[in-house]
Amino acid sequence: MILITGSTGQIGRLVTEHLLNIGVPVRAFVRDEKSFDYLGNSSLEVAVGTFEDKKSIEKAVEGVDRLFLVARDNPNQVAQHDNVIKVAERCGVKHIVKLSAFGASKNSPIFLMRAHAETEEQLRNSKMNWTFLRPQLYMQNLLRFGDSVAENNRFSAPMGANAFALVDIRDVAVVAAKVLKDGDHASKIYTLTGPNAINYTEIAKYLSTILHQSIKYHPVPPEEFYQTLLSEGKPSWRAHDLAYIAEAYPRDRKSLITNDISDLLQRPANSIQTFLSDHQTTFQRKE
Ligand SMILES: NC(=O)c1ccc[n+]([C@@H]2O[C@H](COP(=O)([O-])OP(=O)(O)OC[C@H]3O[C@@H](n4cnc5c(N)ncnc54)[C@H](OP(=O)(O)O)[C@@H]3O)[C@@H](O)[C@H]2O)c1
Known part of the structure; x- marks a missing residue:
């Protein structure tokens, strides 16, 4: 069992x-x-x-x-x-x-x-x-930006220009x-890991293509993000993790990516384009 x-x-x-x-x-x-x-x-x-x-x-x-x-x-x-x-x-x-x-x-x-x-x-x-x-x-973390993208054509995060193999x-x-x-x-x-390392500006570009409108990524300084989360009542350990998580990843794009998913499953890992396209309704304006 x-x-x-x-x-x-x-x-x-x-x-x-x-x-x-x-x-x-x-x-x-x-x-x-x-x-x-x-x-x-x-x-x-x-x-x-x-x-x-x-x-x-x-x-x-x-x-x-x-x-x-x-x-x-x-x-x-x-x-x-x-x-x-x-x-x-x-x-x-x-x-x-x-x-x-x-x-x-x-x-x-x-x-x-x-x-x-x-x-x-x-x-x-x-x-x-x-x-x-x-x-x-997780790519699924991006779904949190759904309302912001749908209503304001933009999303904010404390990820700087760093790339991740979501x-x-x-x-x-x-x-x-x-x-x-x-x-x-x-x-x-x-x-x-995903098959490619991408930064949030590139994610905004993919979203723009899929949604046929210009979507912008607005990088927030981690300290500002941390203070906002605290003011919203998040415990400090969690606010710190969410604000500073980018610091825990290597800067070199190649060292972010592995083949473990494709080796285990005998097929490529899902790409960000597939993910965004499968979830595009989350980012679309609700009538
Ligand atoms: N988000 C990311 O980008 C990311 C990336 C890499 C790794 N991770 C790791 O992924 C893990 C989270 O996975 P997830 O997103 O699938 O989690 P999740 O959706 O938050 O679900 C957590 C599960 O744990 C159960 N649970 C919580 N406290 C419990 C307790 N005291 N006793 C028994 N069950 C309890 C919850 O049950 P209830 O439904 O009853 O609450 C729920 O089923 C974390 O360890 C995180 O570090 C996350």
């Missing part, structure tokens, strides 16, 4: 869907059964619980061989994952596939990347097999489903 944590989230939901579509039975770990779509599918079991509640994790991992470990970034993430790792190891789980992040490092200026590095280390020190999936920034979460989810289904890939780190 495969246990999917974070199964109501962006990635976990797609991984659950892929595995069910190819007939692989899964158990979904959910906090609230009502927020889950796939009830009624005969290949799906649901285990209700939280990362804080070790008893619920114990019940959820009963008979589980492989586990997909995903959470929402939060200040308690390392402790939450520590609970899952310890219970899973004690209860006989053989392999954990961890959704981590490009740039995971204890020396990163970004909190979430330091947290991922700590959990990776806990897994390396466990007796279980592990695989780390380290996606770069990755489509649909690719990340197919890779995760494959790794979980195959059951090998032990001690492998897959760095999941």
